Amino acid sequence: MVTSRLTRRESGFAALAAILAGGVPRPAWAHAHLAAASPAVDSTVRGAPREVSITFTEKLEGKLSSIAVKDSAGRPVDAGNSALADASGKKLAVGLRSDIGTGKYTVSWVAVSVDTHRTTGSFGFTVSG
Numbered sequence: 439m440v441t442s443r444l445t446r447r448e449s450g451f452a453a454l455a456a457i458l459a460g461g462v463p464r465p466a467w468a469h470a471h472l473a474a475a476s477p478a479v480d481s482t483v484r485g486a487p488r489e490v491s492i493t494f495t496e497k498l499e500g501k502l503s504s505i506a507v508k509d510s511a512g513r514p515v516d517a518g519n520s521a522l523a524d525a526s527g528k529k530l531a532v533g534l535r536s537d538i539g540t541g542k543y544t545v546s547w548v549a550v551s552v553d554t555h556r557t558t559g560s561f562g563f564t565v566s567g
């Protein structure tokens with residue numbers, strides 16, 4: 439019947455409205471996601487950067503979070519010293535080897551936020567001469 443179908447649809451809207459209004463927990467929002475990076479995501483920079491840093495949307499567990507950087511052949515070029523970079527708790531940085539040349543690089547990150555949720559991602563940047 440048309441009436442009951444409408445009622446069901448209305449209750450569906452009510453549930454959706456409750457979710458949008460914050461009526462249920464939203465733990466996914468506390469996960470750490472990339473907010474900004476240096477070099478920037480998909481950017482081209484002149485000359486080799488000395489480090490790669492990423493600022494996340496949440497505070498991180500520094501010991502469980504890391505950044506790895508590889509050249510286009512898949513060789514690691516980071517110094518393996520990922521660590522929180524400032525007092526915000528949201529910025530992670532890793533040094534780069536001093537001898538990296540021009541080309542494309544891939545940054546892969548693992549971020550464990552203080553609520554222990556783990557997120558991962560990757561992006562590229564290019565070093566021009």
Ligand SMILES: [Cu+2]
Pocket residue numbers: 465466467468469470551553554555
């Ligand atoms: Cu979370």
